Structures are given as structure tokens and as C-alpha cells.
Amino acid sequence: MAKMNVNGKNYDVDVEPSTPLLWAIREQIGLTGTKYGCGVAQCGACTVHINGAPVRSCSMPVGAVGAKKVTTIEGLAPDGVLTKVQKAWLENEVPQCGYCQSGMIMAVTALLAKKPKPTDADINAAITNICRCGTFQQVREAIHAAANA
Amino acid sequence: MNNTMPNLSRRSFVIGSAAVGSGLALGLNLPFASRLARAAETTPEITAWVVIKPDDSVIIRMARSEMGQGTMTGLSQMVTEELECDWTKVSTEYPTPGQSVARKRAWGDFSTGGSRGIRESHEYVRRGGATARTMLIQAAADEWKVPSAECAAANSIITHTPSGRTTTYGKVAEAASRLPIPKDVALKDPKDWKIIGKRMRRLDTMDKLTGKQIYGADFKLPGMLNATIKECPVFGGKVKSFDAAKVEGRKGVRKVVQVGDSAVAVIAETWWQAKTALDALPIVWDEGESAKVSSATLAAALKEGLGAEQAFVGNKNGDAKSAIAGATKKVESVYAYPNLNHAAMEPLNATARYTPDRCEVWLGTQNGEAAFAAVLAASGLPADKCEVYKLMLGGGFGRRGAFHDFVRQAVLIAKQMPGTPVKLMWTREEDMTQGRYHPLTQCKLTGAFDSNNNLTGLHMRISGQSILNSVRPEALVNGMDPATFQGVAASGEFEFGYAAIPNFLMDHAMRNSHVPPGFWRGVNVNQNAIYMECFMDELAHAAGQDPLEFRRKLMTKNPKHLAVLNAVAEKADWGKPAAKGVFRGLAQMKAYNSYVAACAEVSVTDGNRVKVHRIVCATDPGYAVNPAQIERQIAGSFVYGLSALFYQECTVKNGRIEQTNFHNYNSMKIAQMPKIEAIVMPSGGFWGGVGEPTICVAAPAVLNAIAAATGKRYRSVPLKNHGITLV
Numbered sequence: 001m002a003k004m005n006v007n008g009k010n011y012d013v014d015v016e017p018s019t020p021l022l023w024a025i026r027e028q029i030g031l032t033g034t035k036y037g038c039g040v041a042q043c044g045a046c047t048v049h050i051n052g053a054p055v056r057s058c059s060m061p062v063g064a065v066g067a068k069k070v071t072t073i074e075g076l077a078p079d080g081v082l083t084k085v086q087k088a089w090l091e092n093e094v095p096q097c098g099y100c101q102s103g104m105i106m107a108v109t110a111l112l113a114k115k116p117k118p119t120d121a122d123i124n125a126a127i128t129n130i131c132r133c134g135t136f137q138q139v140r141e142a143i144h145a146a147a148n149a
Numbered sequence: 150m151n152n153t154m155p156n157l158s159r160r161s162f163v164i165g166s167a168a169v170g171s172g173l174a175l176g177l178n179l180p181f182a183s184r185l186a187r188a189a190e191t192t193p194e195i196t197a198w199v200v201i202k203p204d205d206s207v208i209i210r211m212a213r214s215e216m217g218q219g220t221m222t223g224l225s226q227m228v229t230e231e232l233e234c235d236w237t238k239v240s241t242e243y244p245t246p247g248q249s250v251a252r253k254r255a256w257g258d259f260s261t262g263g264s265r266g267i268r269e270s271h272e273y274v275r276r277g278g279a280t281a282r283t284m285l286i287q288a289a290a291d292e293w294k295v296p297s298a299e300c301a302a303a304n305s306i307i308t309h310t311p312s313g314r315t316t317t318y319g320k321v322a323e324a325a326s327r328l329p330i331p332k333d334v335a336l337k338d339p340k341d342w343k344i345i346g347k348r349m350r351r352l353d354t355m356d357k358l359t360g361k362q363i364y365g366a367d368f369k370l371p372g373m374l375n376a377t378i379k380e381c382p383v384f385g386g387k388v389k390s391f392d393a394a395k396v397e398g399r400k401g402v403r404k405v406v407q408v409g410d411s412a413v414a415v416i417a418e419t420w421w422q423a424k425t426a427l428d429a430l431p432i433v434w435d436e437g438e439s440a441k442v443s444s445a446t447l448a449a450a451l452k453e454g455l456g457a458e459q460a461f462v463g464n465k466n467g468d469a470k471s472a473i474a475g476a477t478k479k480v481e482s483v484y485a486y487p488n489l490n491h492a493a494m495e496p497l498n499a500t501a502r503y504t505p506d507r508c509e510v511w512l513g514t515q516n517g518e519a520a521f522a523a524v525l526a527a528s529g530l531p532a533d534k535c536e537v538y539k540l541m542l543g544g545g546f547g548r549r550g551a552f553h554d555f556v557r558q559a560v561l562i563a564k565q566m567p568g569t570p571v572k573l574m575w576t577r578e579e580d581m582t583q584g585r586y587h588p589l590t591q592c593k594l595t596g597a598f599d600s601n602n603n604l605t606g607l608h609m610r611i612s613g614q615s616i617l618n619s620v621r622p623e624a625l626v627n628g629m630d631p632a633t634f635q636g637v638a639a640s641g642e643f644e645f646g647y648a649a650i651p652n653f654l655m656d657h658a659m660r661n662s663h664v665p666p667g668f669w670r671g672v673n674v675n676q677n678a679i680y681m682e683c684f685m686d687e688l689a690h691a692a693g694q695d696p697l698e699f700r701r702k703l704m705t706k707n708p709k710h711l712a713v714l715n716a717v718a719e720k721a722d723w724g725k726p727a728a729k730g731v732f733r734g735l736a737q738m739k740a741y742n743s744y745v746a747a748c749a750e751v752s753v754t755d756g757n758r759v760k761v762h763r764i765v766c767a768t769d770p771g772y773a774v775n776p777a778q779i780e781r782q783i784a785g786s787f788v789y790g791l792s793a794l795f796y797q798e799c800t801v802k803n804g805r806i807e808q809t810n811f812h813n814y815n816s817m818k819i820a821q822m823p824k825i826e827a828i829v830m831p832s833g834g835f836w837g838g839v840g841e842p843t844i845c846v847a848a849p850a851v852l853n854a855i856a857a858a859t860g861k862r863y864r865s866v867p868l869k870n871h872g873i874t875l876v
Contacts, residue, residue, distance in 0.1 A: 033360015
């Protein structure tokens with residue numbers, strides 16, 4: 001049994017401490033916006049925030065998270081009002097299949113919290129998510145648009 | 150896209166039009182489906198494309214699958230154009246394959262591959278919209294007791310022109326649904342299009358921003374269990390034994406099952422429990438003879454094919470062999486292209502529920518009917534007891550089209566848990582090692598020059614795997630796989646662009662292996678474009694001529710090929726000096742009935758650090774339904790193609806694929822993304838594809854630019870094997 005705080009709510013989840021955070025979020029709490037892509041922290045589709053910092057949840061054991069605050073894609077706009085990153089994503093029509101975009105949006109949201117006006121070099125260093133549809137050109141445009149919003 | 154399942158029996162007013170053409174080819178044989186027919190003749194409910202609710206909302210039903218390429222938006226634009234409905238009230242929905250079969254394929258072909266989604270359904274979906282509009286206008290005219298010719302529709306509002314009376318589609322929809330379907334409705338002239346050709350917003354963006362979008366991997370049913378599977382890592386091998394007792398007592402594990410004769414699955418309460426139990430399960434495989442195969446043995450077999458006497462002739466003009474024998478100067482090169490995995494972001498999955506009376510499957514698929522056929526075969530049940538429900542795909546790229554091995558597995562697993570829904574999801578490792586791989590080929594090219602440096606002959610000998618031989622042997626032509634010659638074919642949607650070469654010969658020594666080949670975004674144009682377009686640069690170099698001018702002389706019989714090449718050359722300032730240290734490369738091809746070309750700009754530092762700065766790409770797809778989405782497909786296709794060029798290969802050791810995840814099958818990131826400038830230049834009069842055509846010109850344009858920068862020709866890929874880093 002582990003205690004978790006996800007999107008501002010407390011949960012008791014019945015998993016081994018070694019269970020990756022990703023699977024606790026998806027299978028215990030039931031939030032499926034956070035995706036499984038590789039399971040080895042390579043693709044970033046599972047990116048969530050822990051105390052505001054981007055983390056690849058597939059490789060983070062629940063036991064190591066403890067009471068820290070976890071935010072998933074569902075927690076970005078709980079009242080239905082899109083964040084400026086989500087709005088920029090909508091305006092620039094970033095997603096194609098969309099499967100990687102939850103993780104992409106979480107990574108970008110964390111970047112902008114730290115660096116509100118990132119340069120292209122900042123973006124290149126911070127955003128290492130894989131997108132097989134190849135949306136990077138729109139991702140970059142949308143990051144700058146969100147930064148200037 | 151709605152996340153909800155379509156409920157075709159709900160109380161809404163279905164306006165139809167199934168005035169579909171009869172020219173669609175069936176991709177498979179289904180028990181009840183023979184050919185397209187007007188379902189309205191056999192069922193009281195009119196089919197098929199358009200549902201209008203009393204609140205004027207419009208639901209457009211399409212059989213093709215959305216996997217990110219924007220086809221549902223493009224097809225909806227076409228229906229909307231002719232329907233004259235309010236675009237802001239349009240949403241989309243999938244009919245189910247079972248419904249389609251029961252209604253004599255009212256929605257046409259479900260297959261979404263070969264960049265055919267729009268180009269092969271534009272006519273019948275536009276007719277669907279036009280027919281529905283005609284019926285809605287008729288219903289209003291009947292109510293008003295005026296001639297329908299006096300009424301017009303726009304933006305979901307019908308106006309009786311002489312009196313100025315108006316009504317809405319929602320108000321007359323029920324009456325319209327009871328009218329007979331008009332036989333011949335006229336379609337708009339393309340010059341009158343207002344929605345087709347415009348940068349309309351995608352219909353499916355919002356839910357992808359908030360985590361609400363449900364993919365197959367996210368689908369849930371009450372009481373559902375989760376499974377994951379391991380197939381014999383050597384293709385064609387079998388299960389010898391497994392020790393279920395070792396893991397059966399683990400928490401959450403419900404059952405360990407054999408699946409067919411070659412796989413073992415664990416069924417558990419959660420997927421993570423299933424995955425960790427399967428990892429711990431001892432399995433002994435009967436790997437068979439193929440366990441001796443390695444990349445070296447495969448390469449040796451292909452090398453032999455390069456010089457083999459016997460080969461299938463795919464295209465020829467004049468007498469290339471004589472021209473080469475009598476040449477003043479000969480140029481010869483050998484190229485190679487590896488097996489590749491699709492690596493869609495969402496690992497393969499399907500949820501199945503089986504009882505002896507009914508079998509249902511939920512999944513993301515590029516071909517609902519092929520999934521349906523797999524359900525029938527695996528369940529042993531007839532079509533009226535099976536159903537498939539399509540969900541959003543987390544990428545397809547060909548893996549979820551012709552191949553429904555994972556659906557067969559899901560059903561075979563569910564059969565061992567009757568009544569309980571089971572979601573089977575593969576690990577990334579299973580996805581990497583049980584692919585349907587881009588075919589392995591090599592190519593020997595020989596060019597002949599006369600004493601005036603004119604190219605007089607060209608021989609392209611391809612040696613390697615045939616996809617059709619493995620997947621669709623009935624499509625072979627006297628043993629030959631015509632798809633092998635994509636991009637260098639005599640005519641049609643993959644027509645060779647250098648028809649003015651006086652003597653040429655393209656032939657194929659088919660050399661198959663135990664590695665299952667498949668359709669991978671772009672399919673055979675990927676390697677054929679590298680082979681032909683890099684060799685064209687080699688020939689130009691040997692002749693001491695500019696690569697653009699050299700090509701132009703050979704393209705006098707191919708004006709549309711030439712037009713896109715000229716367009717990229719002009720926009721990229723070919724012939725003018727590039728920035729210091731920047732070098733350019735060109736490529737062109739006709740693929741999926743679109744003419745495409747690219748000009749890449751690269752710089753190379755330290756001899757091996759390659760930066761791709763910019764790629765200008767032109768496409769002439771005949772008609773451009775949504776230029777904004779075409780631009781995104783071009784950029785996306787380049788990411789897919791350049792990831793393969795620089796990083797990717799699936800190699801074989803002891804009969805199995807060596808690459809297991811993204812750490813050893815890398816994919817491009819945003820840092821490496823070049824600036825893509827798209828030129829969308831539809832010339833009209835034909836329909837070309839969008840999702841795949843441009844992928845093939847990225848790699849050869851970049852390779853030619855690298856050769857211009859370094860003087861080095863890299864004739865095998867991925868470039869990482871030559872010590873090259875993409876920066």
C-alpha cells in the first residue's frame with residue numbers, strides 16, 4: 001500500500017513500492033492521459049511533474065515518490081480552462097496521432113515554468129521526447145507562441 | 150473524434166447517400182461482403198455518411214481510420230463541401246466493420262494505407278454529401294410545397310429563394326431521411342470549392358491536449374483483465390514448454406496461457422502484474438532452423454542476387470545491357486537498405502471479449518475490415534456474431550494495416566477466459582522484435598556514357614525481400630512483385646521520372662528470408678529513392694555536370710516530375726552560393742500518385758557531425774484538400790525518413806531481431822529537426838496521396854548534400870554505422 005498525491009487528491013494505492021509511477025497512475029488511479037511508450041525512460045510519453053519537475057514516470061518507482069505532489073496531463077486544466085501551453089498547442093494544431101503529446105505538453109510546461117522565454121537551444125536541451133509522427137516543427141512554434149502569450 | 154462508440158441504432162436521423170461507385174476493389178474476402186451496394190435497397194434505414202440531429206449538429210461517418218494523418222478532417226471537408234452544412238457543427242464517427250458487412254459495405258473500403266484515404270474515396274464521399282443535401286432541400290421544398298429548384302442550401306440553412314423563407318437541416322432531417330435516394334446528383338466543379346482546399350482546423354485536436362483522448366491502450370471495460378505476450382523470438386519458432394507454476398501464485402496473476410503454437414501470455418488484474426510475471430516465466434522455445442540466420446548470412450544471399458542471371462523485369466526501355474557493354478565510360482555502385490521497425494508510439498494492443506455466441510474486439514486499426522476478418526478467423530464465429538470497434542491509433546505507419554497478428558492473439562487469449570474482457574498490450578520490446586519489417590534489399594546500379602558524356606544506359610538491379618510474396622502472394626504477377634519497383638515503374642502512381650534515358654532496365658532478384666516483411670510508411674520508395682537519386686548524383690558527378698541540369702535533360706518526357714524539382718531548386722536558390730559551409734542536395738520521385746521533390750541543406754563539421762539546416766519540399770498531389778495538414782505530413786514524413794537514415798536498422802543475430810527499444814533503435818528529437826519549407830502545388834486533374842509520398846525524398850536529398858559537402862558517398866544506411874552523428 002502506498003500513499004500518493006495526484007492532481008491535488010490523496011490516494012492509497014495497493015501496489016508494490018517497486019511498481020512504476022506510470023502504472024500506478026494508469027491502473028490504480030485510472031488516469032490514462034499519461035502514456036506507456038517504451039518503459040525505459042527513452043521516449044517521454046509518460047512524463048508527469050513531481051513537485052513541478054518533469055519526470056519519466058515509467059522509470060520512477062511509486063515507493064520513491066511518497067507524498068510528493070504528482071501532476072498529470074489531466075491536472076493541468078482541472079477546471080476546463082486550457083493552460084497557455086495547451087492553447088498554443090490548439091492554435092498551432094500540434095498533435096497528429098497525439099499519443100506522445102501528453103508527455104510533450106508536460107515537458108514543455110515544466111520548461112516554461114523554469115525558463116519563461118526559452119531559446120531554441122533551451123528547447124533542444126530540455127525537450128527530448130520522441131514523436132514518431134514528427135510534429136517537432138509545430139512543437140517548436142507552439143513553445144515560442146506559448147512563451148509569448 | 151468522439152470517444153464514444155457509435156450507436157447506429159440510436160434515435161437520430163440518418164440521411165444517406167450510398168450512391169457509391171462500384172469500382173472499389175475489395176482488399177479481402179469477407180463472408181457476406183461481395184461488393185458495394187446501396188444498403189437503402191435492403192434496409193429501412195437509409196445509409197450511411199451523414200447523420201443530422203435536430204440541433205443541426207452533423208455527424209459524418211467514415212470507414213477510413215484516423216491515425217494522425219488528418220484523413221477524417223479531410224474527408225469531412227469533402228462531405229461538408231457538397232452537403233453545404235455548417236463546418237462548426239461537424240463531428241466524425243466510425244461505423245463498425247460488422248455494420249458495414251451487414252449493410253453490404255455501405256461505407257466502402259476500410260483500409261487506410263498506401264496514402265489512399267482521400268484519393269480513393271473522394272468521389273463517393275462527395276457524392277454522399279451532395280445526395281444528402283439534395284434530399285434535405287427536397288424535404289424543405291415538400292414542406293413548403295414549392296419546387297426544390299427554387300430552394301438553395303448554405304451553412305445548414307435552406308432558403309426558398311423567391312419568398313426568402315428559411316429552415317434548417319435539423320428541422321427537416323427526419324423528413325429527408327424518409328425520402329427516396331436520388332440517383333444522379335451533380336458534384337461541384339473544383340473551381341467552386343469553398344471548404345476543400347482550405348486550411349480547415351482539424352476536428353480531433355482538443356482531446357489530445359487534455360489526456361481525454363482514448364486510444365486502444367487506454368480502453369477499459371468493467372471486469373477487464375490485462376495480458377501481455379511473448380512470441381518465439383525466432384520467427385517461425387514454437388513454444389516447447391513453459392513453467393506456469395513459477396508465476397501463477399504471484400499477486401494478481403489469473404492465468405498463464407499458450408497462444409497458438411508460438412506464444413505464451415500472462416493474464417493478470419493489471420498490465421504491470423502481467424508484464425512482470427511474464428518476465429519471470431521460464432519459457433523454452435523450439436527455435437528451428439532459422440536460429441542460424443544472421444544479418445551476415447542475409448546480406449550474403451542478397452549479394453548473390455545482385456549478379457544472378459534470373460530476375461523479374463519491372464521496367465525497361467531499349468537495350469540497357471548492350472548500351473552498358475558498348476559504353477565509353479561505366480559507373481557502377483552497390484547500395485543497401487536495412488530492415489526497419491515501425492515503432493509507432495502506442496505499442497500494439499487489442500481488447501477482446503469472447504463467449505461462444507459473440508466475439509467483440511476494440512482496437513486502433515488501419516483496416517477495420519481486416520481486423521474483423523482476423524476476429525472471425527480466430528474466434529471461429531460467423532460474421533453476425535463478431536464485431537470490431539475502432540479506437541484512435543497512437544500511430545500506424547503500416548504496422549496496424551495489413552497485419553492483425555495481435556488481434557488474433559487477443560481473441561485466442563480471450564477464448565481462454567470466456568465472458569471476461571481481456572486487453573492484450575505488447576511491451577515495446579515485443580513490438581520491436583515481432584515487427585513486420587521494412588524489406589531488406591541491396592541494389593547494384595550501372596550507368597553507361599557515350600564519348601560525349603551522354604547517359605546512354607542504366608541498369609538497376611534490386612536484390613532482396615518482396616513484401617507481396619509474404620503478405621499478399623495473390624498480388625504477384627507471374628511471380629514478380631510489382632511493388633518492388635515503386636518509384637521506378639513504367640507508368641502509374643510510381644512512374645519513373647527519367648523516361649528520356651534511351652536504354653534502361655530495372656529488375657529484381659527476389660531473395661526472401663524468415664524475417665517477415667511489411668508495409669512501412671512509404672514502403673519501397675524509401676530505398677528506391679536512395680538508390681536512384683543518389684546514383685543520379687553519382688552519374689552527374691561522373692559526367693562533370695550539375696546534378697540539377699543533369700536530371701533536367703533526362704526528364705523531358707516527365708514534365709510533372711520536373712515541375713516539382715524545378716520548384717524546390719528555385720526556392721532553395723540552387724545554382725546560387727549557399728551560406729558558408731552549407732551544401733545542397735536534390736531528389737525527386739513520383740510516389741502514391743503525387744510528384745515530390747526535395748532540396749536539403751546540410752553542413753558537416755569534424756568530418757562526421759551532420760547538421761541538416763533546411764529542407765525545401767514540393768508536392769503536386771493533384772488536389773490539395775487541406776494544405777495545412779499536407780505541410781504537417783511533409784514535415785512528419787521527413788522525421789520518420791531521417792530517423793531511419795541516420796539511426797535505424799533491425800539486425801538479425803541467431804535468427805532474432807537484435808534491437809529491443811528506443812535506446813538501440815533511436816528516433817529523431819526536436820534538436821535535430823531541420824526547418825521544413827513546403828511547397829504545395831496541386832496542378833489538378835488527378836488525385837495523389839499525402840501521408841507517404843514525401844518521405845522518400847528526404848534521405849537521398851540529405852545524402853547528396855553530404856556528398857557535396859564531404860566528397861564521400863555513403864551507400865548503406867543508417868549513417869550511424871559510418872560514424873556519423875546527426876546534430
